[in-house]
Amino acid sequence: MSEKRVFFAGGAGFIASHTIPILLERGYSIRIFDNMRRGDRARTERFIAESGGRVELVEKDVTNGGPVREHMAGCTHVIHFPTMSINKSVADPHESVYLNMIGSNNVFAAAADEGVRRLVFASTASVYGNPAKLPMHEDDELAPLTPYCISKRACEDLLGFYQRERGLSWNALRFFNVYGPGQRVEAYYTSVINHFLQRLRAGEPPVIDGKGEQSMDFVHVHDIARAVVAALESERGCSPINIGTGVDTSVATLATLLIDAVGVDVEPRFNPRDVLVARRAADIGRAREMLGWEPTITVEQGMADLVAATEPVAVGSV
Ligand SMILES: NC(=O)c1ccc[n+]([C@@H]2O[C@H](COP(=O)([O-])OP(=O)(O)OC[C@H]3O[C@@H](n4cnc5c(N)ncnc54)[C@H](O)[C@@H]3O)[C@@H](O)[C@H]2O)c1
The missing domain is CATH 3.40.50.720 (NAD(P)-binding Rossmann-like Domain)
Structure with a gap:
């Protein structure tokens, strides 16, 4: 054994x-x-x-x-x-x-x-x-x-x-x-990635509620x-x-990153309405100190890799 x-x-x-x-x-x-x-x-x-x-x-x-x-x-x-x-x-x-x-x-x-x-x-x-x-x-x-x-x-x-x-x-x-290859499509927090990608691949602009200020730590x-x-x-x-990475990426920034990664000539469309602006970013000092761990993949790289994956992205989980 x-x-x-x-x-x-x-x-x-x-x-x-x-x-x-x-x-x-x-x-x-x-x-x-x-x-x-x-x-x-x-x-x-x-x-x-x-x-x-x-x-x-x-x-x-x-x-x-x-x-x-x-x-x-x-x-x-x-x-x-x-x-x-x-x-x-x-x-x-x-x-x-x-x-x-x-x-x-x-x-x-x-x-x-x-x-x-x-x-x-x-x-x-x-x-x-x-x-x-x-x-x-x-x-x-x-x-x-x-x-x-x-x-x-x-x-x-x-x-x-x-x-x-x-x-x-x-x-x-x-x-x-969490995002990356192999994820399911019904992801709770990261479903926005899949949603934007599906539109971009169909040649349509991502649609953002409010100003896209809500953010996540991808x-x-x-x-x-x-x-x-x-x-x-x-x-x-x-x-x-x-x-996490310690970086909060707004939904508007995410849309721009994915537009660049897919390489289509569109601008995000903003849907003016009041949205609750929730933001997220991790303090990762403890992970560094206790685990000697650092994130190695930037959100720009990670999204580009995801788009480059041969299969249409399947984003998912919890
Ligand atoms: N993916 C994310 O964005 C995310 C974010 C925060 C926390 N987490 C946590 O990370 C963990 C792993 O997430 P994931 O995305 O890999 O989930 P996943 O759903 O892909 O994997 C969970 C696995 O657990 C198995 N499972 C479910 N119920 C079971 C049971 N009763 N007995 C035995 N096996 C069972 C499922 O079959 C599945 O293979 C979860 O605990 C989740 O809460 C995930």
């Missing part, structure tokens, strides 16, 4: 698909634990076929504690990703809270019992709610607004419980607006994947850590 084995819950999804190659490079074996509800089966089978026995798939659900415990055996590290989208969590709070709380508790408890070296949990920038100031710092007040974000925040607290009671070592990464999925592995291996743990 490999010395380093990751129990990767939600390991058949979007961010996982960029994380697995880095884990393999670093000598881990990977036990993907995924119910395949949103997982990519073809991609997962490719990883299994090409890894020389170092990637396996356990097709089970994290809300069932027995299988989680059984398959945690022999694992040295844990990554915990299963979730449902923000939109779905509003429509079905029960299912979202059940998955995020019961499923997460099953994984956290089994990881603590197994005595794993580190657990990395995917949290979200949405735990801050609408920030009072930028950049957003980990010690700012949290005001999560939806069942998805409320339960993500509760999971961070639950990790603190397993740390105090059972010595679990963890990091909770607060991902900002962070490329490759940099997210690097952060996940850094958080798995860092000397220091037991903290929430922002993972």
